[in-house]
Amino acid sequence: MNASEPDSVGEETEAIDADRARPTDVDDILAIQEENLIENGGSLSARFDRTWFESVIRGELLIVARVGEAVAGYAALTSQAAQAHIPIIQAMLRAHPDSRALLHGPICVASAFRRRGVARALLLAEREESDGASILAFIRADNAASRQSHVALGFREATEFEHAGASYIVVAG
Ligand SMILES: CC(C)(COP(=O)(O)OP(=O)(O)OC[C@H]1O[C@@H](n2cnc3c(N)ncnc32)[C@H](O)[C@@H]1OP(=O)(O)O)[C@@H](O)C(=O)NCCC(=O)NCCS
Secondary structure, eight states, rough: OOOBBBBBOOOBOEEEEEEEGGGGGHHHHHHHHHTTBBBSSSSOOOOOHHHHHHHHHHSSSSEEEEEEEEEEEEEEEEEEEGGTOHHHHHHHHHOOOOOEEEEEEEEEEGGGTTTTTTHHHHHHHHEEEETTTOOEEETTTHHOOOHHHHHHHHHEEEEEETTEEEEEEEEOO
């Protein structure tokens, strides 16, 4: 997928290209993840390791968005089996069981590339690959940017659950 839109003064913004990640993207993906973890002042609740990203590239779907040469963001779309070992995923599926749904997330856009449509491009690319399946994700209730962007991009807030002392919203699309 390739998107470029004129900005408010009529110039072309740099195109966003969202497509399947390559194994050589994992270093950039890990760097974006690291700066966005809650413990580093960001809003990502869970850290996924190199092996997990590599296995999603091989066997599931990991989309990266590129702006020029830079990896600007990433999003995973996986089977439930790929994330079934993660306690917060188990809590989400107890709150909102849907055995056929795919799981969207993690999704993260590097701070320098936000509000340019990168998440929109990632989600569009995921949908193109999802063959009409329903898609679920969880978002911390206090992550207003992510909640608003998912609603803006066609998800609905389906229910809420608690996990490890925090509140989360299940979004379905
Ligand atoms: C949430 C996140 C993925 C959005 O990425 P993005 O590339 O900036 O989003 P987009 O530019 O595609 O925005 C699409 C729409 O979402 C909404 N949106 C995005 N960011 C928003 C914000 N900070 N506040 C309110 N609405 C927002 C807007 O409606 C936006 O459309 P608009 O810019 O035309 O108004 C990004 O902020 C991020 O990576 N945050 C840190 C990690 C994170 O929280 N990940 C999600 C965990 S569940």
